[in-house]
Amino acid sequence: MKLMFNAILSSLMLVFSGITMAAGELNFYNWGNYTNPELIEKFEKETGIKVTITDYDSNETALAKVRAGGHGFDLAVPSHSHLPIWVSEGLIANARVDQMPNFKNVAEEWRNPDWDPGRQYSAPWQWGSVGVMVDTSVYSGDINTFGIILDPPEELIGKINVAPEMNDVISSALLYLGGEACSGDKALLKKARDKLVEAKPKWKSMDYGVIEKFAGRDLAASLYWNGAAFRARLKNPDVRYGYPREGYSLWADAVVLLKDAKNVEEAKTFMNFIMAPENAGLISAFARYANSIVGSEKYMPEDMATAPEVVVPAEFIGAGKFYPTCSPEVQKIYTAIWTELQK
Amino acid sequence: MSSQPTGDRQGFESLEAKAYQREVRRNLLLSTPALIVLFCAASGPLLIMLVFSFLTAGDYGGIKWQFSTEAWFQVAFYKDIFDETVTIADAHLSIFWRSVKLSFLTTLVAFLLGFPTAYFIATRPVETRNIWLFLVTIPFWTNLLIRTFAILEIIRNQGLVNTVLIGLGVIDQPLDMLFTDIAILLGMTYVYIPLMILPIYASMERLDFRLVEAAYDLYASRWRVLMRVILPLVKPGVIAGSILVFIPSLGAYVTPRVLGGGKHLMIGNLIELQFGQGRNWPLGAALSLTLLVIVMVALMVYVRSVQKEGAGHGH
């Protein structure tokens, strides 16, 4: 009750005062339900810095808000595909992450990604992939292909879900047809459109929230992200995650310091903080995606360290790639295909 | 009425004109505060959108300051991405048509359920009416998303509705309602029905039942009383209610997305797509202004026609 009362009082006070940017504060702008409260508690205890978390739901919203300015945030977590845009539009300050003490914990392969050469701008948060989840009690054939969604086997028809993500869906279709994500090849794009239009009647839904539907066996296959597949398997042991061998896309979200941040030192402290193994472990333990910090496995729940959804099996590593965001011309075609698909 | 006795007609007219002017000034003064807020936070910002609709889309969302009529072209016409042929934008048209159809049905169902409910509340004893009114709005203290998920939960195959119907032996196979237009219709009706009930109640509450009694004295049937006496008297409420249900349903997108399984776009989704992953803000702006104009015109026509009809009845 006291907490409730305090909250009421402080919200009322905020109404009149606005947010004051006193020293020792940090405004963190992150995807919803993505920040482990324990991580924040630990950080606040160790540093005395008060963290305020604000949520967003998509890269587009985050970019639009940060670009408009006057937002009051210090740190944000764009995806790798959008990070170069943030840099080129001058929204990010160079925090020299590569010179921070804890940078030594960053795994070798994450020290120089294409989307942040030299890793000066961004501290790793989490990464994952776009693949297919299948209930193997319904279909026991090969699941490591987007064919599950685009040329579905008889058993799965009418039980398929597709994440309502334009970029992921169309890119996956292009990969399935032997191209690359965001390919400008019009013949291929046309084939991708035809394939999607042909496959759509065999789908049940284009929706989020798949975990409970796999658990209740309402769905038997979905184009989705690996972390959700992992959590669905914990509810329904027949669920498996397939890494399409024809190619699939990887994504990574990373913490960046915003150019108009008011609390620069606090923000850098936080960026350094999350590169410590025990803290990175907390991040993964909450959202169930992998991070890029060596030694963080020790701090994750045991089931995660060996989960095939989190640790990519060796034979599929090569097929996964980070794709940048599409060029404006290709994006227009993507949108046209997407509208056509859902008209 | 007390007015100075004046033999001079001209003087009386100018007095009359002054009173009229005073009334107009009072009216404008009363409306101004609302208009200021609306101008600052609704219509004014829309001017930004008008400007945007004539600019070029930015590469990664936003706009470039280059004049272009491309967006307006795209609203109505579709240039094939592959063979460059130009056709009417049938994708936009069919999305628009679906939205209008579903919104109309939602309004109709909400009216058929909402009118008796408002009537019921308005005929309760005075001291309990507000309680019933509150009861209508209480479910809406929970948030829109959670309400939509609640609907999803009860209509899915193993949900409450199917379980009960099967248990009663009404059906032996679960009704496959989820992710259909029926689901969207049910969901939107659920979400918007208070917007129908409350305005109708507001104008029904002062219904003068002596008029109803008079009609019965003249041997009118219940149906005739309802159609010829009650309905015309509460017409302002019905107009307000149907506007409040129809227009927001037209732009709705949470409910269609969740209950329709996201397989079909509605206008709201289409516009949102342009501001989001579509990265085509000018098209989003042009589409929404098109919607605004269509709805505005339809509203004017609707309000005028029902008011005229009402006047025609003449008491």
Next chain:
Amino acid sequence: MVIRPRPFSIKRMPGFSLLALACFFALYMPLAPLVVYSFNAGNNIALWEGLSLRWYVAAWENDLVQSAAIRSVVVATIASVIATVLATMAALGTTRTRPYRGQTSIYAMVNQPLMVPEIVTAVALLILFALIKESTGYHGYAYLVIAHTAFCIPFAYLPIRARLEGMDHVLETAAADLYATPWRTFTKVTLPLLLPGILAGAMLAFVISLDDVVITEFVKSAGQDTLPTYMLGQLRRNITPEINAISTVLLGVSVIMVTVIFFLSRKKT
């Protein structure tokens, strides 16, 4: 069975009460799973794993969701009160009057927020408010309150107007004839007559503000998540029954409020 003829009541419409009660039933039935799942032991809103209070504990300990819920209610209260006052004034200025130039334009402008999808207003407001935020440095709640007030106005205006349209001037004229001042006439005659409309309008405005997600998402500054934006952020990952717990608490609060009002109003009469 003997069917006793019911006394003829002019207020009765056959089937109406039944339909109304069915409507109330339909309004509350979907809330049952919502409340039930708030006691779910599992971390899912649609998969029952046993009885537990863990989500109430979680919501209790989660400052983020708690302050978001309180913030929603505070913003909705302030915005709906302002919107209702402004809408009442505007309704008085546009109804029961001789037609004047601009009347239709005012009507159209008041209803304009209904006519564009939220995302459009949201993006426009984002750009406008960002300019103001940058130049003034003020990041407070005023932006949210103004934005909410604006889109609540038509929801309050239409029921009030509907009520007003059917009221004639007879009582007010009578009061004026008895030498009541215009203000006294307004507070003692017009306002009480108008009250059901105002109440209906205020309730709609409150509920609409409580529900808003898109405009809030684009207008909010750091640390200003409301319950809907908090949920929107969760959508892609997994909505936890914490939200059900908070919603159940909100429902409980509203039910208690109604009960209290009921007993208070009974005492008076």
